[in-house]
Amino acid sequence: MDDNRKIIHIDMDAFYASVEQRDNPSLKGKPVIVGGNPDGRGVVATCSYEARKYGIHSAMPSKVAYKRCPYAVFVRPRFEIYHKVSNQIREVFHRYTDLVEPLSLDEAYLDVTINKMNIKYATDIAKRIKEEIYEEVGLTASAGVSYNKFLAKLASDYHKPSGLTVITKKNKQQFLDSLPINKFFGVGKVTERQLRNLGINNGYDLRMLELRQLEKIFKNRGYTFYQFARGIDYRPVQPHRERKSVGSESTLSINLNIEDEEVVDILDEICQDVANRLRYSGKAGKTVTLKIKYDDFTQITRSVSLEHEISLHEDIRTNIYNLVKNIKSNDKQIRLLGVTVSNLNDIKEVCTNITIFEYIENIENKTSN
Numbered sequence: 405m406d407d408n409r410k411i412i413h414i415d416m417d418a419f420y421a422s423v424e425q426r427d428n429p430s431l432k433g434k435p436v437i438v439g440g441n442p443d444g445r446g447v448v449a450t451c452s453y454e455a456r457k458y459g460i461h462s463a464m465p466s467k468v469a470y471k472r473c474p475y476a477v478f479v480r481p482r483f484e485i486y487h488k489v490s491n492q493i494r495e496v497f498h499r500y501t502d503l504v505e506p507l508s509l510d511e512a513y514l515d516v517t518i519n520k521m522n523i524k525y526a527t528d529i530a531k532r533i534k535e536e537i538y539e540e541v542g543l544t545a546s547a548g549v550s551y552n553k554f555l556a557k558l559a560s561d562y563h564k565p566s567g568l569t570v571i572t573k574k575n576k577q578q579f580l581d582s583l584p585i586n587k588f589f590g591v592g593k594v595t596e597r598q599l600r601n602l603g604i605n606n607g608y609d610l611r612m613l614e615l616r617q618l619e620k621i622f623k624n625r626g627y628t629f630y631q632f633a634r635g636i637d638y639r640p641v642q643p644h645r646e647r648k649s650v651g652s653e654s655t656l657s658i659n660l661n662i663e664d665e666e667v668v669d670i671l672d673e674i675c676q677d678v679a680n681r682l683r684y685s686g687k688a689g690k691t692v693t694l695k696i697k698y699d700d701f702t703q704i705t706r707s708v709s710l711e712h713e714i715s716l717h718e719d720i721r722t723n724i725y726n727l728v729k730n731i732k733s734n735d736k737q738i739r740l741l742g743v744t745v746s747n748l749n750d751i752k753e754v755c756t757n758i759t760i761f762e763y764i765e766n767i768e769n770k771t772s773n
Contacts, residue, residue, distance in 0.1 A: 407573060410526035411641065412514040413548040413556035414533060416493070417565035419510035421452040423489055424479045426542045435460075435476040442470035442478060447716070449481050453565060463679075463717060483751055486510075487686075489541060496536050500529055505641045509686055511560075513553055515641035527570055534568065550576070554589060554637035561587075576635040581608035588632055590625060592673040598657065607633055623655035623739075647685055651693075652677040653742030659699050660738050662731055667738065671724055674743045679717035687748045688713035692723040695742030696731070706731065713749055720745060 416422065420438040425431045435455035440446010446466045458473040469476065490509040497504045500523075503515035516529050523529050530547040537545050544566040548559025555576060559569040571579055585605055586596045598621070604610050611633040618626030631637065652674050660667050682688060692714070693707040706727040714720060724743055 407551050408517070409515065409551050410517045410529075411550055411553055411556040412516055412526055412530050412533070413553070413560040414493075414497070414512055414514065414530075415546050415548075415557075415560045415564075416510035416537075417544045417546055418450060418452050418456075419543070420450045420481060420486055421455070421479075422543050423482075423486060425452060427485075431477060431479075435473050437466070437469055437473075437476045437478050438481050439469075439478065440466045442466040451476075462683075483686075487750075489543070492541050493537055493543075493545075496533055496540065499536075500533065502643065503641045504643060507685075508683065513556065513641045527568070530568055534566070552635070552637035553639050553641065554632055555579075555635055557589070558583070558587065571635075580633060580635055581606065581611065583607040585610060588629070590628060590632075592676060594669050594673045595622075595625075621657050623657065625655065647687060647748060649744050649746035649748065650678055650681045650685060650687060650689070651742060651744030652681065653695060653740060655740045656738065662696075662728065662733055662738065667728070667741070668725070670741055671728070671743065672721055674741060675721040675724055676717045678743050678745055679715065679720055682715040682745060686751050688715035688751050689745035689749070690714075690747040691745065692720060692727070693742075693744040693746065694724050694727040695740070695744065696738055697740035697742075698736040699739050700736060701739075702736070704731075709747070713747075714745070715751065 421436045424436055424438060433454065434452070435458065436452040437448055437455055437460065438450050439448040444466070448460060448462055448464045448466060448469050450462050451460050451469070455473060455476055460469045460472055460476070466478065486509050494504065494506065494512070497512060497514055500519045500521055501514050501516050505513040507513070516526050519529060521529070526549045530549050534545050534547055537543060546560050546564045546567040548556040548562070548569050548571070550556040550559055550571040551573065555571045559571045562569040583606060585591055585599050585607070588607070588610070591599065599610070604613065610629060615627065615630045618630050620626070622629060654670060654674055656670065690713050691707055691709045693705055695703065695705050697703045708723055708727060710723070720743065
């Protein structure tokens with residue numbers, strides 16, 4: 405690994421809600437929720453920091469959000485505007501480097517090891533980017549600076565909003581050791597529960613486990629956890645390429661039968677991961693695929709094609725569960741589960757023939773009864 409790389413992760417602060425507050429000054433300082441109508445069955449797309457104080461978060465049913473904060477202002481999403489603002493922000497990035505890897509409309513990695521301005525320190529570049537975004541776009545961003553992507557992303561989330569955190573080779577272990585285990589990349593609810601049951605509550609506890617122990621429990625993911633506990637990440641910053649599908653899979657810590665309850669829990673976590681990736685890429689898809697690999701390494705896939713694109717956890721999960729129900733039980737045990745959404749379109753293209761409000765209401769509410 406090249407420890408001399410200079411990586412910046414930029415994450416816009418409450419992006420959709422901040423755009424709405426910028427464009428409508430009367431919303432500034434108020435709890436703003438971008439998403440579906442609380443009188444219907446919509447969900448929260450995102451919310452302002454004023455709303456987050458009430459425990460409101462993305463993917464929460466709007467009805468629940470309203471109960472937690474009846475004074476909140478609900479705003480319909482304007483994805484066309486968000487895309488336009490995102491492009492303005494990316495123009496700022498490209499002043500410094502062409503090695504820009506967008507993760508979503510509101511966040512990206514930048515490799516500034518060699519940059520167009522010949523600026524020596526990545527921290528100075530991050531400061532300038534934050535200032536230029538604020539001056540030109542009127543929004544605040546948080547930045548993380550480090551020598552790899554994993555640490556840079558952790559750093560950007562450390563002080564929000566409008567934060568700037570640097571993780572160096574000297575302080576990275578202290579930072580990681582104190583980090584709650586659920587903050588590590590790849591640790592969802594099921595994995596967090598497994599780790600906490602083993603007495604692993606933070607990065608230090610994770611680092612104390614030997615590689616062979618982690619691989620025994622988590623198979624191929626064990627090596628990833630071993631690396632992240634030590635701040636190791638080899639992934640380069642890769643400029644954006646058009647996605648044809650979005651997927652996630654998990655090798656099981658123990659082999660399971662299709663009827664086991666743990667299969668449902670694991671699939672739920674995988675579906676959440678896929679939904680997050682779709683949200684990050686601004687995509688929705690019409691085809692949902694379930695992948696199962698058995699202990700004898702044979703593999704099956706089952707797919708369903710839908711009339712309308714979906715992107716939310718609940719919708720993906722419902723279709724995956726329906727596919728599972730139609731799989732006949734056999735003597736084989738499952739060692740790997742995977743979920744993929746394909747036949748993708750941009751969310752703004754999905755909404756071309758209906759209002760975005762209707763999209764939020766109709767597409768997101770199918771399983772929220």
